[in-house]
Amino acid sequence: MGIVKSKENFSAISLSGGKDSTALMLLMIEKGLPIDSVLYADTTMDFPEMEAHIAKLDDLLFRECGIHITTLRHPHGFEWLMFDEPKVKPSCLEKRARLGIPPFGNGWPGARVRWCTGQLKTLLISKEVNRLKLEKNALHHIGIAADEAHRCKDDPQNRYPLVEWGITEAQALQICYNHGFDWGGLYEIYHRVSCWCCPLQRVGELRNLRHHHPELWARLLELDRRARAQFGPGPLGQFKKNWSVERYDERFAREDANSG
Numbered sequence: 001m002g003i004v005k006s007k008e009n010f011s012a013i014s015l016s017g018g019k020d021s022t023a024l025m026l027l028m029i030e031k032g033l034p035i036d037s038v039l040y041a042d043t044t045m046d047f048p049e050m051e052a053h054i055a056k057l058d059d060l061l062f063r064e065c066g067i068h069i070t071t072l073r074h075p076h077g078f079e080w081l082m083f084d085e086p087k088v089k090p091s092c093l094e095k096r097a098r099l100g101i102p103p104f105g106n107g108w109p110g111a112r113v114r115w116c117t118g119q120l121k122t123l124l125i126s127k128e129v130n131r132l133k134l135e136k137n138a139l140h141h142i143g144i145a146a147d148e149a150h151r152c153k154d155d156p157q158n159r160y161p162l163v164e165w166g167i168t169e170a171q172a173l174q175i176c177y178n179h180g181f182d183w184g185g186l187y188e189i190y191h192r193v194s195c196w197c198c199p200l201q202r203v204g205e206l207r208n209l210r211h212h213h214p215e216l217w218a219r220l221l222e223l224d225r226r227a228r229a230q231f232g233p234g235p236l237g238q239f240k241k242n243w244s245v246e247r248y249d250e251r252f253a254r255e256d257a258n259s260g
Helices: 019-030 048-065 078-083 090-099 115-136 146-151 161-165 169-178 183-189 203-212 214-231 245-259
Strands: 011-014 037-041 070-072 139-142
Touching: 011 019, 011 115, 019 048, 019 139, 019 161, 019 169, 037 115, 048 183, 070 115, 078 115, 078 214, 115 139, 146 161, 203 214, 203 245, 214 245
Parallel strands: 011 037, 011 139, 037 070
Antiparallel strands: none
């Protein structure tokens, strides 16, 4: 399955901003492959370094291809979804009334209900990609590395160039570094560089967030206080099972004092 498009095909890239999709875009530009659209879903909860990274990529894309990144955003954003989105499903309203939980807001996302990924990323990208496939016969280029090829989906309009080229995640990161894209050092601190507020990140990542991005840690503490005040001690108000951000803050402070 080759990646070179015929003239009737429109060429679109999904850009998460991470190492794999960035390497995909850089290599397609380097190889002179056609790029008609680059789609990026902005959750508004990215690291400042990621925002700078996207701006730098956009400059390169415009310089080399004459187009800008198409940024997609939810009309209200993360905090509205977390605290204010009205619930309308009768069964949900009945359950919330029974538990004394307000009939609005989704609370903290979790492994089972990742509303953040769905509403702020997947739905936005999928809607635009499906439109381009239908209206422009688009080929959709997706940044999945060769060592995650099991994630590829069997769709004749999908392309996985990194898999075809045998490029692993580690190689993708090095390609980005070789092209001068280093995210301001984010990958030297964090295993993943998606939303800084994600409850699914490892404890070590949270420790690093407190140390390297204290301004974001302060915002995380405030989000968690609001969640616990609004949703109580149940799953919607819990950052992690049996753990609040405030409790992590106390733990990390003790560890710092003991190591000092």
